[in-house]
Amino acid sequence: MHGRNASNGEAIALRGISKAFGSVTVLKDTELTVNKSEFLTLLGPSGSGKTTLLNLISGAIAPSSGEILLAGRDITRMPPRERGIGMVFQNYALMPHMTVFENVAYPLRARREPSEAIRRKVLDALDRVGLNGFDDRKPRQLSGGQQQRVGIARCIVYSPAIIMMDEPLGALDKNLREQMQTEIKRLHHELGTTIIYVTHDQEEALNMSDRICLMKNGEIAQLGTPDELYFRPNSRFVAEFIGESNLLPGKSIAANSVAIDEAEAVIAPSSERGLGSDVLVMVRPEKMHICAPDADPPAGHNVLRGVVEAISFIGGMTRITVKTAHGVSVTAKIISGPACTRPELGSAAKLSWSPTESVVLNG
């Protein structure tokens, strides 16, 4: 999958797009290019501007400045119906008075296609989403998952250049959501359509996307592959929003070393920040190793000592929080074992991690 986003042309490009409602700016000057056949996720907390971005592309709202290019063509002022974009809504937005067949046929009828072509395409689309034989039902006779399949079929049936999905799985329960994620990925693979997907669920974004565009306060915080966002976050916000993270405050004291709490120096990848500047060393909890105070950590590891402050057993993983002598809490996430294998609350412990597993961020 990840090889497919290589430059086979741009599907949509936003050039200096911004949006303000009165004096409130909901989207600051934004540049964004989505490649053909790419699965791009707009991720962010509510109010971050991801839905605004989606609405601008669909034409639900007009931008305050900038232009939108669809396959190189300026569509900034084009009415939604001429853009040839498909959309899947969180609440499905199926016509309750129409059957499944009529719902899926709607875009084709609007395009005045001949009825036998409509029939063939609709049945094919329903087949693709696994809804064979449901064509006579009304939407309210279907489950949430089935309704959203109709919503997807209604999009793929007219082969739009881009399909946008606005939290399409938001109304479904967890198990169904995971199953539908797999199906949407499969459809994307089969059809090769460009998909712009909006969600606030980071796991969903990591699982499905070629690239993730993480938004914050009307700006792009970071744009990159799931790997880049997870392993190379560019800011504290990204590190905290995606996955769990330990953020150790410190001062840069040499090209590749950071003093944490002005006490213990740790080795960190070299940063371009000036000596003496405040930085944060980010380490993912699952990259933290924990061992007894008298054991030796792997060679070359950074080491912190402290006292076990909290233990939470959360199923497959166990989270152990250690408080260092200088009052910094650090969490390690280890694969769970029976209670006897865990350190005891209040006992001394040693934490260690490989310098390559840490990222230096601005403090």
Place this chain on the structure above:
Amino acid sequence: MNRSIDLKVQSLFMSPAALVAAGIILPPLCYVLITSFQGDTGPLSAYKLIVESSLFRQTLATTLGVASISSVLSLILGYIVALHLARQHPNRRTVLMVLILLPFWTSILVKCFAFTIILGRHGIINNLLSWASGFDVQLPLVLNRVGLFVGMTNFLVPLVVLPVLASLLAIDSTLYRAASVMGAKPARMFWTVTVPLSVPGVVAGLLSVFVMSLGAFVIPALLGGPQDQMLSNLVDFYNRQVLDWPKASAISVILLALASIFIVPMALWRRRKI
């Protein structure tokens, strides 16, 4: 949404309404206004004669008095009913709503006719009282102030119930549970939770009912006595008996101005709620 509106489509959707607004709704108001300035001796003569006439002054006083009292009466009765409806299970409430909506949808003429039967000298009430007391009771209950208030209140109550009920139903029921857990007795709960939170509905209901009653015409004509005629009836009198349209129009303008004093806050109140 502030996407650019297709003006061609807009004109298609809005032009019939614009035509009705400009061709049917606005001209009558203009005609009333213009006619009111066409008195015999100068543009303001009709107003002058009207304001100086004791008939008008007396009618104005009656109108304000009747409108105020019947609004308050209907608020009290309407609140009782709204409170009762708000406490019912939704299914039962739907059934009971028929008892409010049916009178609301019933012709005002039917009600006036019925009240002449119920309240007349040989009507149901007097017959019941005669039967109960053994005397021939003939209380004058209609074609006077009593009949007018009974008719007005009956007409207005459903108009109060609907907004008050809406605001009562909007009260979060956990507030009641919280108040009672904290030890509030029913009476305290009523005065500290129910009443303050139903104020929006009460204000909306009271304003609309008052405006409605200012313009009452049929009820004073059919259930009130000669002393109980209101401004609307005076307009009709000048229009139909005296054939003096400038005066009829001048009274209409005054009535409209009077109503506007309350229509404007009512409109603002509604907008605020939205």
Place this chain on the structure above:
Amino acid sequence: MANSVLDPLSRRYRFVGSSLATVVYIFLLAPVVVTIPMAFGPTNALEFPPSTYSLDLFRILFTSDSWLLPLYTSLKVAIFSTCAALFVGLPSAYWIARYEFLGKLLISGVLISPLVIPAIVSGLGIYLYFAYIRIGGTTLSLVLGHVMVTLPYVIVMIIAGVQKLDRNLEFGAELMGANPIRMFFTVVIPELVPSLISAAFFAFLLSFDEVIISWFLTGSDTVTLPVKMYSALEWEVSPVIAAVSALLTALSLLACIVTIGLRKSSGEEVS
């Protein structure tokens, strides 16, 4: 609330509240109910309860021209004005509910104004206006006058209906390539059917019961049923009025039940 433990105090309050409410219900319903038995009473006296029962009053109502013609006029006017109010109200209510545009406040204010302007003012004005353009006393003038009265209700009811619709349905249809007209006919109108039916019933009833505007607009051969009834009540109270009342009440009951049924079937709270 329904399942909570009731202490004796709140039980007492509740009893008092229910009793008072019952009295008000009776007060509200009495005038509606009283006329029904009287409609089946004798032709020579107005009495309650009637001493004899018959269908004579209805026979007079449906055979004498002096009642039949107004009934026919009222039906005609109500049907035409309801259709016209829907034709004008549906597209404008949709547009007002969905879009912001220049002059929106002005035009919606004017369209809604007959709701709050005293009917006598509108009545006198429309009488003066129609006399000037020489259509006073015609059926057309009645229809136009009734459109003025019913349109605000139709618009308010349809706006309420539109506001309950899912905007994504309309936007989705547009995104899938439907033009605004096609979208309106294939998405909005089918979705609005319950609101349209209640608005139509209400407009019909409002027009059929309308007195004050008609009082100014009827000519000698276009007397409507309520105007006929109003003059009858003013001058000589005839027992036939009981039959007319029963007829009007039955109509109101029908409209009332249809409306509640529609709201109930679309699963919303009646209020």
